[in-house]
Amino acid sequence: MRILGIDPGSITTGYGIIDYERGRLALVDQGSISTPRGAELSERLGIIHEKLLVVIARTQPSSVAVETPFAGHNVKSLIQLAHARGVILLAIRSAQLEMFEYSPRSVKSAVVGYGGAEKEQVAKMVRMLLPGCASMKMTVDAADALAIAICHAHTAGTAARLKIRA
Numbered sequence: 001m002r003i004l005g006i007d008p009g010s011i012t013t014g015y016g017i018i019d020y021e022r023g024r025l026a027l028v029d030q031g032s033i034s035t036p037r038g039a040e041l042s043e044r045l046g047i048i049h050e051k052l053l054v055v056i057a058r059t060q061p062s063s064v065a066v067e068t069p070f071a072g073h074n075v076k077s078l079i080q081l082a083h084a085r086g087v088i089l090l091a092i093r094s095a096q097l098e099m100f101e102y103s104p105r106s107v108k109s110a111v112v113g114y115g116g117a118e119k120e121q122v123a124k125m126v127r128m129l130l131p132g133c134a135s136m137k138m139t140v141d142a143a144d145a146l147a148i149a150i151c152h153a154h155t156a157g158t159a160a161r162l163k164i165r166a
Contacts, residue, residue, distance in 0.1 A: 065100045067104060
């Protein structure tokens, strides 16, 4: 199963693609979609949408996992994040992919074992869980996106096993 994890942001959106087979994780691709800081919101949203469609077409994921927003932002940031999530969800829908959402606490718990983990702890565990990326250059946003994909891999596997037993 190929999973695209997305860490939404209106300035930088992280993405990470992994393959998950029989309990084994493998890195496919990772990176960030960056937008110009001073650009209008509509321009940034267009860039996110277009570049995400390119990532989807190039990597051909079977499902997408997206982090849900948390209420710790100020109102303006939360509104801009909601707009970014909107174009991300539109890209996923346009590609006709199955989408799953996870809270930041769920992602941290699935990857680190503790829902209150710091970003550095998450990035360190991502590097440990994915062979070959220990020395790879990776942004914090890409590491978060890979953590979201790993969370889905673990969650989807458990859900599938429960369905089989039922």
